[in-house]
Amino acid sequence: MFEHSRQVGRALFDGARSAVFLRPRDGAFDVTLPAGVSLCVLHMLASAALEYVLAGRGASFNPQGLIAHTTYFGALALLLSLLPFGLAGAAPARIFVAVVALSTVLMGTAAAAVLALRPLLGKVEVRLTQDAAMALSLALLPVLLALAVFVLLQALTLARLGYGLASHGRVLAAIGIVLAQLLAIVTFPYAPLVVGRDTPPIEFSLLQAVVDLVRPPPPEVEDETPRPRIDAEAVMTRQPDMMRAALATLQPPRPERAEYYFLGFAPYASQDVFKREITAVKALFDERFGTAGRSLALVNHRDSLDTLPLASMTNLNIALQKLGQIMRPDRDVLVLFVTSHGNAGNIAVEFPGFPLNRMTPERLANALDKAGIVNRVLVLSACHSGSFIERLKTDTSLILAAAHADKTSFGCSNENEWTYFGDAYFNRALRTETSLIDAFATARDLIVSWEKRDELEPSEPQIFVGAGIKAKLDAVTQDAHGR
Secondary structure: HHHHHHHHHHHHHHHHHHHHHOOOOOOOOOHHHHHHHHHHHHHHHHHHHHHHHHHHOOOEEOOOOHHHHHHHHHHHHHHHHHHHHHHHOOOOOHHHHHHHHHHHHHHHHHHHHHHHHHHHHOOOOOOOOHHHHHHHHHHHHHHHHHHHHHHHHHHHHHHHHHHHOOOHHHHHHHHHHHHHHHHHHHOOOOOEEOOOOOHHHOOOOOHHHHHHHOOOOOOOOOOOOOOOOHHHHHHHHHHHHHHHHHHHHOOOOOOOOEEEEEEEOOOOOOOOOOOOOHHHHHHHHHHHHHOOOEEEEEEHHHHHHOOOOOOEEEEEEEEHHHHHHHHOOOOEEEEEEEEEEEEOOEEEEEEOOOOOOOEOOHHHHHHHHHHHOOEEEEEEEEEOOHHHHHHHHOOOEEEEEEOHHHHHHHHOOOOOOOHHHHHHHHHHHHHHHHOOOHHHHHHHHHHHHHHHHOOOOOOOOEEEEEHHHHHHHHHHHHHOOOO
């Protein structure tokens, strides 16, 4: 047992020497079969450690990773036995142990480095805005550079290892060991041992590429329902008429009661969840809060181009101006619900093919002030939406934000019916609660429980209650539910 542990430790020590480009010592990487198996197990543990620190939230064990790593060891051993390393005076078994030991050291070191730098890396956030592609590229640039450096370092250390293990033909041995490692990695599909909630699948394999090359392509199936190209100019030309038609449906307030007016704004066209959410919340307010005939929806989505006006800042300004003319500033309350992606200081207003301005705290505040809308309930469901609160504060405002100014919110996926905040606040709390303020506390508790369940970083939903808004909301609630 002592000799077994000594061999494993010595191999790892020689792997560490190789990682800093030192020449292998005489007898380095000469181990027994059980010690070689132990090194393979340590290699998998180091790989799992690196994958764990990279996976982030919701990391979990992936059984397929065991098959993938075992297959890798088999492919590496086979390739090393087929390549003519014996002619260079290097035993394939010794090279196999050397590659496994070196890779184990490199991955273990990388895992420790990522863990140590995590507080710094956590500040690098990818935010979806109108410049999403550029933001993504810039945010991932340090990660991609680090990955490139890691791959280059491994290639160089492997080449130095092959050069040092051979007694002659050293350049060919250096090239051969790098080639064998590369082929062993890409020959079969890769599956990590640890996956996170957002871990993308890696499906490429050389074997699959060969199969796809020799296999006849499947017969083409004509798409019976092709998506037509959007005529952006025609859509923009129709907007004034669509806005006039939508605004013409707004009814004046009833003289005997205070009224809610609802305006939904779903400005991110590339994901269906925002359109679904606005549609559902508008129906909820029409049914439970008496806004039927006093509600509007502005939506960016190709399926609603002929039925709903665009969610642009221009149309939002027009809608607010009309609402400001209809609403009584001393009694009626506007509920403005915005659901989209966002980052600090702006909410994404995006429809590919349309040049649209983003929503900023200044633009929204100026639009509300210019429209003369005094009593406001502003519900902002987006990442970093808490950054809007300070600029929008008034004595007669209730402001709800799905996340703190420096936090992300969750649920913005195409397959979802609701975002986390929309589900908790509108779909759950306001189905039974009539107080817009009290419902927030219920929703916040739900979100906290969901984020703990899914191992997500807390979004920390925010609320601001102006000194004079509660009396206005109570008056509307009393008129709608108490009489």
